[in-house]
Amino acid sequence: MSAEKRTLRVGMLGCGVVGSEVARLMIANQQDLAARSGAGLEIVKIGIRNLARAHAGIDPQLFTTDLESIVTDPSIDLVIEVMGGIEPARRLILTAMENGKAVVTANKALLAKHGAELFHASDEADVDFYYEAAVAGAIPILRPLAESLVGDRVQRVMGIINGTTNYILTKMYETGASFDSALKEAQSLGYAEADPTADIESFDAAAKAAILAGLAFHTQVTDEDVYREGITHITADDVWVAKEMGFVIKLLAIAEANETHGSEEETISVRVHPTMIPKTHPLASVREAFNAVFVQCESAGELMFYGRGAGGTPTASAILGDLVAVARNRIEGSLGPTETDYADLDIAPMGATKTRYLIRLEVADIPGVLAAVATTVANNGVSILTVRQDGRGLDAELTVLTHIATEAALSSTVSQLAELDSVKDVLSVIRVEGLNS
């Protein structure tokens, strides 16, 4: 344990919102970081695209536009990648590993597409590859999943892992706002981008879901394996009905092990979609731009990890945690645990996924409607948990909450309901989680 005190040289790729915070904190907390990692940590090169952009508080001499020179520099020990995007980030990380450098990244898109390749490359090169900042920003979730819960068996992960959509859904729930006006408010406050597609269509959450699922189930999962649905179709009425029934609508990323029967192979499902959960569920009180990941384990039971999912400083905190870990390992001459996909489970098609559903129907307010709806639902092998009928003028609204059914059974139920004469419109179909039994 008496490692000689030395200095590790750090190169950084990118210097945007997150990168400039990393640089600032590394300079401000130099002594603490040294005490905790057993080595001085000196940032020696920062690769950016445009030297003209100002970076207050950072020595201008550190900057270079030659990013390749960072990942091949023999004097650099550790590389932080915060440039984002697939290329050239992927190529630069691979080159850094080949050159014996430990790598810390926050790049969720890259991990969700090429995680397996990067894990393999770090393994081949005998270097650390850490990425806590890629999912749920500052919340330590990947390390607990990969390390603390390693002696347990994860059954299910449900996460609010996109702050923008959680902000929008919180406003819709608390003020009755429409999706459009909640989105505008989120944009004006900087919680949503000018082009909000990646958030509101759940591309961002799907990438993070792939990373979480891979770690939780020791299986290779890419973003293309994730069923993805956005929140743009959620109406103020949907939110109101949910609230009336004691539920909240959240965009959840869900990864779960499916129950097996007899000789069936174990499979997992990974999906991101708007979800109704009871108000009493721990995830229900996660408001505004906060993130939280709820984990159900065989032995540990229910766990939840809550915190800020984005922002320069919180994300920088996660990166520095990883940086200290890889620095300690390097000083010790050891390596952190590597990802393994030893379980190698199959990913079930969405049609086989089982959950409960809330179906909102606009129906003619005439006798026999409920019977027709109930018959159609039953004919598809789906059981009804509750039905609620609200009259409004000549029309009525029928709200059907089902028992657990497969997506396939639900789809055929909904298309047959839509064809009934007494059903004027299928207003919405929203999945329901977090109910017991």
Place this chain on the structure above:
Amino acid sequence: MSAEKRTLRVGMLGCGVVGSEVARLMIANQQDLAARSGAGLEIVKIGIRNLARAHAGIDPQLFTTDLESIVTDPSIDLVIEVMGGIEPARRLILTAMENGKAVVTANKALLAKHGAELFHASDEADVDFYYEAAVAGAIPILRPLAESLVGDRVQRVMGIINGTTNYILTKMYETGASFDSALKEAQSLGYAEADPTADIESFDAAAKAAILAGLAFHTQVTDEDVYREGITHITADDVWVAKEMGFVIKLLAIAEANETHGSEEETISVRVHPTMIPKTHPLASVREAFNAVFVQCESAGELMFYGRGAGGTPTASAILGDLVAVARNRIEGSLGPTETDYADLDIAPMGATKTRYLIRLEVADIPGVLAAVATTVANNGVSILTVRQDGRGLDAELTVLTHIATEAALSSTVSQLAELDSVKDVLSVIRVEGLNS
């Protein structure tokens, strides 16, 4: 990374509720544990006091009453200590370390008293010493504090870390029950012991608070450094008044860095006491026997870790997580991060601790009472945030919520209030946390 597949031999000290679950899970999940740790993990000896006690599902040949033989057996690589108590646990762990064995423990009482000695001994012996299960059962909190947040600066930790008292306070809040009847219910459900002293007088929470504080602030903290107050004096009226004002009463363990001015040395405060927090605070919705630890960091912002704080299986999950970690390290020939108290901060006396207070007074319902109370409070340099007066017959109740003040100022305020002619009784004084500004 191509570590040779070998088997690590595990000895266990104790086989009660937690130990028997550890043994059961090690046998049931043998293959998973081997895949995750890179080594077979075989439990080869279990030390107990009485061989006559039956342990279903565990090979009787594993048991011995010669505990010393486990910690000195050269063929044993890892030792799990789940016997609890100070001695002989302390001596056995030290002997195990001297004999080159990595140690995993769940023993909070021992860590809170002799943590520094044990950390030092593991460091001297170059062996791992892990203890995630000692605080908040299954919730991964020590590892995130020690590792994930190592690049950040913790400002404050507030935790619900005793399930028994949280169950009692939840029942009092939700049903209006008295402390005595809520305690009886907790006892009948097995949430409280026949002798509940360790829980309701906060000895258990104080031990865990010492461990949390030490990790969060890189400083030696023992249970004797922790200010400790139980929940036995909390009345149904206190809970009712809190509820009316939008608060919940929880038993919180609080460790915080105190603000420094000028050349003052940085200090920390560590305390456990009943605390009013706003209903909207993330800790407020932690119900029944669940635990949660809320952490405020300079960069990461607010984080919360939630889950089951006790019980054989949840605690066993945390132990197995540690076991896999130390097994991986041993196979790699490395060691996990060691605790350091490099910051070595002073612990401030309770009188210097600052918080807000709720003071409930029974007063004579006569003019001038409020003026007398307000003057007394102001004379002690304490500011009032709100006052609320409720008449009841000839008497009235005055509820004073203060701004932030020191414990010393509060104490003198309260004793002077008690001496006022118009004050018949000081009904209660409860600290208030979680208010902004």
